[in-house]
Amino acid sequence: MHFTVIQIVLLTILAFIKHIDYYGIPMLFVNYPVFWGLFTGLLMGDMKTGLLVGGTVQLMSLGVAGFGGSSVPDYGTTAIIATAFGTVLGKDAGLAIGLPVGMLGVQLDVIVKILNGFVAKKAQQYANERKFKKMNAVTWLGPVFFGLSAAIPVFVSVTLGQSAVNFVLNSMPSWFMSGLTIAGKMLPAVGIAMLLNYMPTGKLVNYLLIGFFLAAFLKVPIIGAAIIGFALAFATYKQTEQADKFKVAAASGNANKNGIGEDE
Incomplete structure (x- = not known):
């Protein structure tokens, strides 16, 4: 099948906007x-298919999130490509074409995050040199890189089809794919370490150890660990609340005693 030039351009722009929106400019739809799927359906003139495909991909993505800098499949781009092809070939065929692109998004996300490390370093250098215009200009490369990581796969897919995506995946050398996989596994650890740096870890280290024990040794799923964490947090909150009430009552009693003594 062939897309028109206008459709190719609009789908590519939509993917670019989608990924920039996901990373906070202006973050209207949270990916x-x-x-x-709905927007792609409107562009393709088939809103019903867009909702069906987008809803199906939404179900696939439930419970999947890139916490702490981790990279996950790009379900938003999957929805765009699956809807574009699904309006002509059918929903199932569209999903079959879109899913490999979503998986490719994991590797592209790692590459972009590595590149943005150099962008941040260069921006910091300009800031130290008080070259603020250059600092501001180079900082905008970050959103551009993220947008291109979604726009390029969509452009390739709608112009060359599924075979092009599979060719790219199969052509990557094993050492390169292994390196990206290792980097992708390291990013969550770095993200969690950054979060712990800003949390009162010293005071709450016992809860951190409990969570680690549940996940590492008992293999408790994240939902189960979250429920236990909420229970412990709620218990801690109630204990703190009771302690605060006791302190207020004690302070009030001392004040009354002091007041009676002064009156006498």
Whole structure:
């Protein structure tokens, strides 16, 4: 099948906007696939298919999130490509074409995050040299890189089809794919370490050890660990609340005693 030039351009721009929006400029849709399926359906003149495909991809993405800098499949881009092809070939065929692109998004996300490390370093250098215009200009490369990491796969897919995506995946050398996989596994650890740096870890280290024990030794799923964490946090909150009430009552009693003594 062939897309028109206008459709190719609009789908590529939509993917670019989608990924920039996901990373905070202006973050209107938070990368919900159902929205991008709907928008793609409107561009293709088939809103019903857009909602069906977007909703299906939304179900696939439930419970999947890139916490702490981790990279996950790009379900938003999957929804765009699956809807574009699904309007002509059918929903199932569209999903079959879109899913490999979503998996490719994991590797592209790692590459972009590595590149943005150099962008941040260069921006810091300009800031130290008080070259603030250059600092501001180079900082904008970050969103551009993220946008291109979604726009390029969509452009390739709608112009060359599924075979092009599979060719790219199969052509990457094993050492390169292994390196990206290792980098992708390291990013969550770095992100968690950054979060712990800003949390009162010293005071709450016992809860940190409990969570680690549940996940590492008992293999408790993240939902189960979260429920236990909420229970412990709620218990800590209630204990703190009771302690604060006791302190207020004690302070009030001391004040009354002091007041009676002064009156006498």
